[in-house]
Amino acid sequence: MSNSEPSAAPLLDEDFLARCAKLVLVSRNVLQGKVRGEKRSKRRGMSTEFADHRDYIPGDDLRHLDWNIFGRLEKLFIKLFEEEEERSVFLILDASASMSSGEPDKWRHARQVTAALGAIALSSGDRVHLRVFDEQLRTPVPPLRGSRSILKLVDVLEKLKPESETSLDKSLRAHSATCPSGAIQILISDLMDPEGVESAFRQIPGVRGESWLIHLLSQSEAQPDLQGDLRLVDSERQEHVDVTMTNSVLKAYQSALSQFREEIRSHCRRYKIQPVEVSTAVPFDQVVLDVLRQKRWLS
Amino acid sequence: MNIAAPQFIGWAILIPLLLVMWFLKIRRRKSEVSSVLLWKKALEDQRVKSPFQRLVKNLLLLFQLLCLLFLILGLLRPESGSIIYASRLNVIMLDRSASMSSLEEDGRTRFEIAKEKALDRIEEVDGERAVLISFGENAEVLTPVTTDGSLLARMVNEVSPGSGVTNFEDALELALSVVRQDELIPAAGAGSAGTDGSDGSEELLSNQPDARIFLISDGVVPEWKGDSIEVPVIVDSVGFSSSNVGIIAFAARREFTEEGDLKVLLELKNTGDDPLEGVLRLLGDGEVLKETEPKTLEGKESWILSFETISGPSLQLEARWIPTNSDALALDDSAWLVLENMRKLRVVQVGRPNLLLENALLVIESVELFQIEYDEVDPETLASEFDVAVWDGEVPDELPTGLGHLIFNAVPKQFWKEEPPLVEAPRLVSWKKEDPVLRFSSLAPLDGRILKTFPLPKRPGTSGLVECREGSIISRFSTKNLRGLVVSFDIFESSWPLSPSFPFFVDAALRDLGRLNNGINSGLRSGDLLEIEPGVGIDRLDHKWPSGKITGLSLEDAGFARLRLIDELGVHHFHGLSQRKESAEDEDSNDFQFNMYVPLNLLSLEESRIEPRPDLDLGGAEVDSSISGWGESRREYWRILLALGLICLLGEWAVFHRR
Structure with missing residues (x-):
């Protein structure tokens, strides 16, 4: 699967999904979910692996009474087991108009990465929340669970259209209000917000769980190949700048881009967010299978 | 530095106009980007670093601006120095007389060498004012006073060598008049005379002590006898060859002898120092009539040659010196004469029969006589049919033009309107013995022996040939298209027709009035x-x-x-x-x-004498070496500016096509 495939093709193919089934999102913190899942939780619960005893409280399930201790000590103890809870993975996808521009297609690339991460999460039993935003958080998609939801997730992504301006702060503020602590939040965006990213990043601090950032830029944004006298039109705000492309202008752009990326990294360090800079020049499967594994986001 | 044409400063408005047009004309291609956020920042950073970076980087605009700037500066015609105050006048005189066609040892003619020297002088006086004069048989100013060296050089290249003698006096007078006229140039900024009460003459430049005359010549110029020359004359002598034999005289006359009908006289001279050998050939209409044996002329030797030959029906006679080894000047190796047909003089005798007059006319061999009555005269065709009309007793009020008139005993009213009084037996006072009409006639038979006559007074256009106290008894009248003689008495009332001088007079009068010559046109x-x-x-x-x-x-x-x-x-x-x-x-x-x-x-002996005369001294003023440096002379820069403008235009073109 490569970037040259047509935009009408499915975001993920079966081979890739098969490879994703063997992967799992790696979080440094133990998660706490409301539904029992496949990941160990701090909470004790219903599983086959013993964890501890506690005093019986009326109303407890007598099936977990430890009869052996009762026989020796004649005290009622309830066996506690490691409860395997499900994790919540929030895929926060930027669907502003800026994601639709650039070569190779940044929007498709973003959706493919999102779909791949979602598929991995669903395959490993995590609950996946797809949050889409532009100038605000769009209507939430119901949480998805289980491998069977992968196709639904892909279907939802394929139907999305990028539009409107970007408002990271407003959107992430709305997201954080409904995001439980301990969840994995993965933000996929080009971060082209004229209001900046700092206040937005403040909404998704890594200290509450895992916060990952996939900073996606198209090849034409990372290495613009422009010549002559141009009027550059902003895809979101209908602003424009007139520029005569010269080597010095291109150098100045590269300088501004480096500065922008450094600011992003700085804010990420501050808010414990793990960033990955991705270019659309790198095929998305290579991003998922190589880059993210190298970053130990996947195993 | 001066600006010669400040009125063109208005064109400078084109510079801001070009800038405005430049910014307006840019057709920017639209290109959508995800966000202009980074581009704004990049451009802002760049502007902060170098506000003129855009202009510098935009070579097209830069070239266009420079091109426009140079062209406007060129229009302003900046110059340094001053044409009036700081630039001396150089009069370059180029000799184009016949001697300048002499060949030199290097195969070039003296004139080609002189032109080269003239070009050198023009280059030498670059930036100063100069004027070019060529001279030969006449002098001609070829250029105005100018600082334009290219004009001077062009005119030098256009001058061709002449074939005449050197009229040096006219040429030098012309050069001096140019110098003197130059003194009359008003000083810069001088107002009109008298506007402020001052004398206008004070505003004129003083004498031009710095003017110079360059005389480029082979030195074959006559000695200067005019006034002293007040400006230096710098002589550039050209030519070293001296070996030349030239024909300096060529004449012929019809003379019937046993050996022929033409007597020819020639003079040749070896003007050089070395002996030269050659033959002289006489050609009639290209055919050889006579050729001498080879003859060696020693240095400075003259050879006068006289011989008879038969010209036959030949029209053109050419004498040609053919040197065994070519001499330096070919122009003087040939000379020409034209032999004209000796036709008879057509004379018409108008009026009553006059036996004495008729006899006098008939004895003249070269006269073909016609006789008509006075009433038969057609004034319109008279001139085309006859050379001379002889009027006897009657003459029309308006004499026909185009032929001569010999009038006896009548008064042409065109010159003498009133009837003159009759005089009996007048005594002659004087007659013009040197006049061609009277040269061979004795007028003694007329003295007191004319019964009666009407002496004519002097009138405009008339002159008396034979005069008594009361007036002229033989008069000549002449205007632009009328000529004639009036004999103011009846020949029957004198004994003159019986005198031998009468037919001589008639013969000489007809020849004079008929304008017949001896049939040799020496040219x-x-x-x-x-x-x-x-x-x-x-x-x-x-x-x-x-x-x-x-x-x-x-x-x-x-x-x-x-x-x-x-x-x-x-x-x-x-x-x-x-x-x-x-x-x-x-x-x-x-x-x-x-x-x-x-x-x-x-x-011309002077032109044939081609030996170098480098010591030609015209007595001009001394050259002031202290003013040899003329850094302040006027220089114009518009050509340089125009060239720079064109270079910028080429640069703009190259950049445009490389984009």
């Missing part, structure tokens, strides 16, 4: 004035040059032309047809054709 020298009067009905002539080229020559209203033959030695042929001929029924008639052959010769 002109280069620069001489030639008058042609072809006769009634011809208003245009074809001029066939010795080289074969043909040019047209229009006659003046009075039916004659004046011109100076200055180039191409040889025989010039003038031919014309009358309008009557063109429409005449008889096409074979020659009556209305006009042919005139004019030989043009050098025949």
Whole structure:
């Protein structure tokens, strides 16, 4: 699967999904979910692996009474087991108009990465929340669970259209209000917000769980190949700048881009967010299978 | 630095206009980007770093601005120095006389060397004012006073060598007049005289002590006898060759002898120091009539040659010196004469029969006599049919033009309107013995022996040839197109017809009035004035040059032309047809054709003497070496600016096509 495939093709193919089934999102913190899942939780619960005893409280399930201790000590103890809870993975996808521009297609690339991460999460039993935003958080998609939801997730992504301006702060503020602590939040965006990213990043601090950032830029944004006298039109705000492309202008752009990326990294360090800079020049499967594994986001 | 044309400063408005147009004209291609966020920041950073970076980087605009700037500066014509105050006048005199055609050892003519020297001088005086004068048989100012070296050089290259003698006096007078006239240039900024009460003459420049005359010549110029020359004359002598034999005299006359009908006189001179050998050949219409044995002329030796020959029907006679080894100047190796047909003089005797007069006319061999009655005279055709009209006792009030008139016993009213009083037996007071008409006539038989006469007073256009106290008894009248003699008495009332002097007088009068010569046209020298009067009905002539080229020559209203033959030695042929001929029924008639052959010769000892005379001293003022440096002389920069503008235009073009 490569970037040259047509935009009408499915975001993920079966081979890739098969490879994703063997992967799992790696979080440094133990998660706490409301539904029992496949990941160990701090909470004790219903599983086959013993964890501890506690005093019986009326109303407890007598099936977990430890009869052996009762026989020796004649005290009622309830066996506690490691409860395997499900994790919540929030895929926060930027669907502003800026994601639709650039070569190779940044929007498709973003959706493919999102779909791949979602598929991995669903395959490993995590609950996946797809949050889409532009100038605000769009209507939430119901949480998805289980491998069977992968196709639904892909279907939802394929139907999305990028539009409107970007408002990271407003959107992430709305997201954080409904995001439980301990969840994995993965933000996929080009971060082209004229209001900046700092206040937005403040909404998704890594200290509450895992916060990952996939900073996606198209090849034409990372290495613009422009010549002559141009009027550059902003895809979101209908602003424009007139520029005569010269080597010095291109150098100045590269300088501004480096500065922008450094600011992003700085804010990420501050808010414990793990960033990955991705270019659309790198095929998305290579991003998922190589880059993210190298970053130990996947195993 | 001065600005010669400040009025063009207004064109500077084009510079901001170009900038405005430049910014307006840019057609920017639209390109959508995800966000202009980074681009804004990049451009802002760049502007902060270098506000002029855009301009510098935009080579197209830069080249266009520079091109425009240079062109406007060129229009302003910046110059340094001053044409009036700081630039001296250089008069370059270029000799184009016949001697300048002499060949030098390097194969070039003196004139080619002189032109090269003239070009060197022009280059030397670059930035100063100069004027070019060429001179030969006449002098001519070829350029105005200018600092334009290219104009001077162009004119030098256009001058061709002449074939005439050196009229150095006229040339130097012309050069000095240019220098003196230059003094009258008003000083810069001088107002009109008298506006502030000051004397206008004070505003004129003082004498031009810094003017110079460059004389580029082979030194074959006569000694200067004019006033002292107040400016330095710097002589550039050209030419070292001296080996030359030239024909310096060529004449002939019809003389019937046993050996021929033509007696020829020639003089040749070896003007050099070395002996030269050659033969002299006489050609008639290209055919050899006579050729001498080889003759060696020692240095400075003259060879006067006289011989008889048979010219036959030849028209053109050419004497040609053919050196065994070529000499330096070929122009003086040939000379030409034209032998004209000796036709009879056509004389018409008008009036009553006059036996004495008729006898006198008939004894003249060269006269063809016609007689008509006074009433039969057609004044319009008289000139085309006869050379001289002899009037006896009666004369029309308006004499026909185009022929001579010999009038006996009548008064032409055009000159003497009132009837003069009769005088009996007048005593002669004087007569003009040197006049061609009276040269061979004794007028003693007339003294007191005329019974009665009516002496004519002097009137405008008339002169007395034979005078008594009361007036002239033989008078001459002459205007532009009328000529004649009046004998103011009846020859029957005198004994003159019985005297031998009478037929001599009639013969001389007819020759004078009929303008018949001895049939030898010895021609002109280069620069001489030639008058042609072809006769009634011809208003245009074809001029066939010795080289074969043909040019047209229009006659003046009075039916004659004046011109100076200055180039191409040889025989010039003038031919014309009358309008009557063109429409005449008889096409074979020659009556209305006009042919005139004019030989043009050098025949100048001065021009044939080509030996170098480097010590030519005209006595001009001393050259002031202290003013040899003329850094303040005027220089114009518009050419440089124009060139820079064009270079910028080329740069702009190259950048445009590389984009």
